[in-house]
Amino acid sequence: MQVVSSVHGVFHHFDLARELESLGHLQRIYSSFPWRRLAREGVPRERVRSFPWIHPALLAFERRVSLPKPVSQTLHTRSMQIFDQWVAGKIEDCDVLVALSGSGLKTGAVVQSRGGRYVCDRGSSHIRYQDAAVTEEYARWGFPLRACDPAMVRREEAEYERADLITVPSEFARRTFLEMGIASEKVKKVPYGVRLDRFRKTGSPPQDRFEVLFAGTVSLRKGVPYLLEAFQRFQHPKKRLRIAGPVEPAMVQTLRRFDLTHVEVLGRQTQPQLAELMSTSHVMVLPSIEEGLALVQGQALACGCPLISSVNTGGEDLFTDGKEGFLVPIRSPETIQRSLEKLADAPGLQGEMSVAALERVTSIGGWRDYGLAYVSVLNDLLQKHSENIPR
Incomplete structure (x- = not known):
């Protein structure tokens, strides 16, 4: 099984990539960060490809200039779209793409068109649940702001629909997807490891x-x-x-x-x-x-x-x-x-x-346990896919 990971930033995807590499499953990991930042993550350089031209510059600019939240949200959404488009044009044939939510819509479609599977990995609750809960919290304290960029909400919901599988780290997060109408068999819980x-x-x-x-x-x-x-x-x-x-x-x-x-x-x-x-x-x-x-x-x-x-x-x-x-x-x-x-x-x-x-x-498992559990989920996904292919 050959797995490609795509992540806008780092998050836990490099912890997963490290375990996939040790188990012989990592084909490539794509990131929007430069290698000088990614070198510390313990993934061999030949397995990493980066597109460091927009995301790091945006973060550096925001450290110097305080942007209005809607402007910042729009810029980050656009950064993820451009990163996704770049990965879609570079990605190799693979069995599975695991992409952080928000950064895999176009790439996931490319992988599926070649016969591979697309997993949307969401590190939090369903984005519409998150948007409603946190927007309500802002209003309670006098901030008339949307928690999430509406364009990102639409983008992520399109990813949920397209993905062959959605992975989340907790039972709470899984429940929010079921509450939003996602089929239970499409959402798998894989709790993170802890160092x-x-x-x-x-x-x-x-x-x-x-x-x-x-x-x-x-x-x-x-x-x-x-x-x-x-x-x-x-x-x-x-x-x-x-x-x-x-x-x-x-x-x-x-x-x-x-x-x-x-x-x-x-x-x-x-x-x-x-x-x-x-x-x-x-x-x-x-x-x-x-x-x-x-x-x-x-x-x-x-x-x-x-x-x-x-x-x-x-x-x-x-x-x-x-x-x-x-x-x-x-x-x-x-x-x-x-x-x-x-x-x-x-x-x-x-x-x-x-x-x-x-x-x-x-x-409580470490990242090796997380990697093994994730590989088991991916193997089950590929097995079900092969059983559904007409013979």
Whole structure:
């Protein structure tokens, strides 16, 4: 089986490509990033082809100039369309194309016209579900913006229809596709692997105060305002909330609405710094409105840090509610507050959940497990295709 991967950027596709290469299945991976960025990903250069002329320039420009969100969305959609068109003109004959959603519509059609199969890999919920949920969140906080470019919504839905298979990383993401009318047999769940070798317990939470952690992009999509509201309500004489991650522009204004006493906004952190923060926190809270499978959850578990995660984080695929942490509804500061109080009022419970978290990570697969599971899905797809070919 020869597999070609196509990804606008990097994401987890190079982790998959690395495993496909080791298993003898990787024919090529196409990316919109330059080789100097891709060299660190561990895929042999002869397997990589890049089109670095538009996407990196756009990202560099946006670091210097703050574009209105609709303009930025339009430019990124156009960048993906151009990348897809370039790959479609270069791609070799292959058995399967695995393309990140948004970047495989034309290339997928080319592969199918040659007798191959096209897999659309979506790292989050169905784009129409995502657009509705996050657009509603923007409106709640006074931002009349669309979460997704309408042109990208149309493009991705066309990909879902054309694809022979859609892969997603969590049961939450899979449910959103079924809710949007996609046939269950067309959507396969393959949970991501986690580089647990980079995350291990390096310390313990202090006994004289209660440490709460958030790790990720500080955004409305991640539900940060609900954590801040819960933390304000949470009564503890020595509490602290550490927020680790880059802050989106919309959140700068939103943060001013909250009392940030006992809150530290740390900005972007390295992986060793994150491991230290996770190890020395009593709990990590991830109240996301929508995402596919937040990898920081597995990383926190590997550091012995219990979780409070919304049901829309993919957390149910990583831990059990009430054992290694708590699953809570979205937009529910009251439930987050109660969960914080349970852990703070019963130090023994926090310790039990920490031990359970360390035990749980032994059952969470790494990227090799992800690669093997993905190959199994692709083999099943090709087998079903061969059975349907008239003889």
